[in-house]
Amino acid sequence: MTQVAIFLFDGITALDAVGPYEVLQRLPGTEVVFVGLEPGVKYTEEKNLGLEASRSIDEVPAPDIVLIPGGLGTRNLMHDERVLAWVRAAHETSRWTTSVCTGSLILAGAGLLRGVEATSHWLALDLLREQGAIPVEDRVVRRGKIITAAGVSSGIDMALQLVELESNAAVAQAVQLSIEYDPQPPHDAGSPKKAPQAVVEMVRRAAKGNSR
Amino acid sequence: MTQVAIFLFDGITALDAVGPYEVLQRLPGTEVVFVGLEPGVKYTEEKNLGLEASRSIDEVPAPDIVLIPGGLGTRNLMHDERVLAWVRAAHETSRWTTSVCTGSLILAGAGLLRGVEATSHWLALDLLREQGAIPVEDRVVRRGKIITAAGVSSGIDMALQLVELESNAAVAQAVQLSIEYDPQPPHDAGSPKKAPQAVVEMVRRAAKGNSR
Numbered sequence: 001m002t003q004v005a006i007f008l009f010d011g012i013t014a015l016d017a018v019g020p021y022e023v024l025q026r027l028p029g030t031e032v033v034f035v036g037l038e039p040g041v042k043y044t045e046e047k048n049l050g051l052e053a054s055r056s057i058d059e060v061p062a063p064d065i066v067l068i069p070g071g072l073g074t075r076n077l078m079h080d081e082r083v084l085a086w087v088r089a090a091h092e093t094s095r096w097t098t099s100v101c102t103g104s105l106i107l108a109g110a111g112l113l114r115g116v117e118a119t120s121h122w123l124a125l126d127l128l129r130e131q132g133a134i135p136v137e138d139r140v141v142r143r144g145k146i147i148t149a150a151g152v153s154s155g156i157d158m159a160l161q162l163v164e165l166e167s168n169a170a171v172a173q174a175v176q177l178s179i180e181y182d183p184q185p186p187h188d189a190g191s192p193k194k195a196p197q198a199v200v201e202m203v204r205r206a207a208k209g210n211s212r
Numbered sequence: 213m214t215q216v217a218i219f220l221f222d223g224i225t226a227l228d229a230v231g232p233y234e235v236l237q238r239l240p241g242t243e244v245v246f247v248g249l250e251p252g253v254k255y256t257e258e259k260n261l262g263l264e265a266s267r268s269i270d271e272v273p274a275p276d277i278v279l280i281p282g283g284l285g286t287r288n289l290m291h292d293e294r295v296l297a298w299v300r301a302a303h304e305t306s307r308w309t310t311s312v313c314t315g316s317l318i319l320a321g322a323g324l325l326r327g328v329e330a331t332s333h334w335l336a337l338d339l340l341r342e343q344g345a346i347p348v349e350d351r352v353v354r355r356g357k358i359i360t361a362a363g364v365s366s367g368i369d370m371a372l373q374l375v376e377l378e379s380n381a382a383v384a385q386a387v388q389l390s391i392e393y394d395p396q397p398p399h400d401a402g403s404p405k406k407a408p409q410a411v412v413e414m415v416r417r418a419a420k421g422n423s424r
Contacts, residue, residue: 014233015230015233018227018230022225022226022364032258033260034260034261041253041262046244048244050253050263050266054260054262122392150392151390151391151392152234152391152392153234153391154396156395157396157397157398160399161398164398170408172398173411174407174418176402177401177412177415178363178364178419179363180351181397182351182362182366182403183393184351186372187385187388189385189389190388190391190392191394202382203389206386206390207390
């Protein structure tokens with residue numbers, strides 16, 4: 001049985017966790033466990049959605065796959081020694097150590113990304129560099145057993161890659177079909193390279209001092 | 213203030229709710245409320261993730277936007293008179309009444325889809341027809357003020373359309389950029405028309421009597 005541990009915390013971006021969950025829990029022979037510093041409900045950045053961690057990180061010391069979502073809460077957690085010690089120890093025995101969005105700041109805080117190519121939300125790439133990583137503007141970046149994904153929705157694409165790494169292309173396609181992941185965004189504006197410059201500036205201003 | 217009510221229940225598919233949430237809560241001037249038959253934590257089909265409803269449906273009788281996610285739990289709820297009465301009443305005053313995946317079975321159960329074109333998870337289109345709707349194999353189907361989306365991940369695309377309907381293209385692009393929704397699935401297998409036939413059959417067999 002493959003164990004996936006997804007870390008929940010106050011100030012999380014919900015889709016960072018739930019996108020990969022919806023994919024990974026469909027990988028045959030897999031148990032997905034939501035963990036927190038303590039068990040209990042953790043609230044999103046806007047405090048209007050609670051996601052329940054069923055176990056504490058101490059109860060799940062050696063998952064096969066570690067997944068750290070992002071959100072404003074990472075700004076504190078990237079300095080939280082208990083979280084960092086758990087990530088470091090889990091990484092020693094994990095098959096894959098992964099992050100979505102600013103979850104990579106926690107991997108960096110744990111010292112796993114020193115001189116390593118990695119990604120994060122596009123608004124947080126400078127901060128990632130300050131933490132010693134080498135920012136890469138790809139949607140999913142795999143270096144050794146560390147996989148980092150870009151902002152929020154990118155966790156879905158990363159998780160589909162993980163399913164294929166853990167099984168094969170047919171299973172990954174079956175999971176994709178099960179969640180009917182046939183994206184048809186109304187605009188092609190999902191990255192700062194593609195969105196109109198005025199929109200990029202609008203988001204940058206809104207996020208000032210607040211990047212996720 | 214625009215109020216969005218997202219209905220949570222035991223047996224939900226988490227991404228059906230959280231995908232649109234992550235989009236709609238970024239629409240300026242919007243409050244997203246998670247509601248349940250009773251307040252409290254509701255568990256996904258696999259029971260390993262709990263999502264918290266902060267209020268009961270009775271406390272939120274007239275949201276501007278109603279959103280009903282899917283999941284196996286809809287099979288019972290499509291006959292639950294308390295849920296159906298809430299949906300019917302909310303629909304009378306809503307600006308948009310929407311569903312993701314098999315959430316459309318609940319809209320159908322409430323009598324809103326009789327003779328109306330609508331969609332659902334591709335595995336549930338026959339069941340949707342039995343409930344009196346006219347199934348359409350589009351990712352997002354808008355007829356009057358009713359919008360139904362296809363399986364699971366399609367709620368993200370629907371929600372981006374909703375943001376544009378409620379504001380304008382630039383805001384929709386800004387939201388898309390904020391969640392970095394620049395999909396790059398490793399395969400083009402997200403619909404039964406695109407996936408290899410063997411994969412479609414694999415998913416169909418696995419889902420037998422179990423469609424979401």
